[in-house]
Amino acid sequence: MADLLWDDVKCFFDPDTMGALPDVRAPDVSVEGWQAVLDLVAEKGWKSQYSEGETVLPVPRAEVVLSRPVDAECPNLRVWPTADVLAIFRFLDDEVIDFDVDLRELQGQDRLDVLCGFLREIGRRLGRPVLMDGEGAYGHPILGFDVETDRVVLLMEP
Template identity: 75%
Template sequence: MGRSAGQHGGVADLLWDDVSSFFDPEAMGTLPDVCVPNASVADWQAVLDLVAEKGWKSHYTEGESVLPVPAAEAVLSRPADAECPNLRVWPADDVLAIFRFHADDEVDFDVDLRELQGQERLDAFCGFLREIGRRLGKPVLMYPEGDCGHPMLGFNVEEDRVVLLADPSRP
């Protein structure tokens, strides 16, 4: 009995019953935006290194071409009219994050809320945010789709966990 809690490092960051409204695709849009603001090329590279170190399943594409993951500097210095690259990362089975290399000063990715239903998936998602936040020493924030006003939740560096940043009863 006591083993399952220890495998996840103790208590869950967030409880599904508390935050399920934030994960409602009807209310929030299917693809909320997750980002690390005030980032750098080095931060992007740290994320790419983290994906490789963790052995997370991933694939990198430019247009229709699947390619080996290049260095962050190479991706971010491509011409403006080049195909937009995507890095798809599966930190857990059936949980996909799609990184889009729009700017070197913000690490951004999308997740699909339809894949993040229930406590187990929520724990996997929080774990993913925590890994990125710890590696970069920066907050990782989730916003409703297309709304970069106020984040709903995110990794808090000082607390070393994912915390609510808005009231889930008023999405």
């Protein structure tokens, strides 16, 4: 059974009203949490690409990425849980794992299921909630992985 049903949540996936790039985050983590996500990406065999600026590099250990100089290029990790859904992780803070998804890629039940599965995998690995806010609405989660129920749940009324 699906965590969420498209007909119940499609209003939150309208790029024109919600912004195309909602913010997804797992708060209150550590460098070890970041490393757990990097390990998960490798274990799942999800296609990925790490880069610093325009330079594509092998994925380093989390402590290396998060200890870069303040004025260094912001690294990112592009992860494709499926060929047509992309998540872009940004290494901005060692206490919050944050990434963007594109609502234009997340239309319909099949794509919603991919997103829910992705959030669930990350949340299970971390043992933490993984929350999705509307673009620019940080701190007001729409939906998220709930550790206690072990599923993605709606956190805001449609």
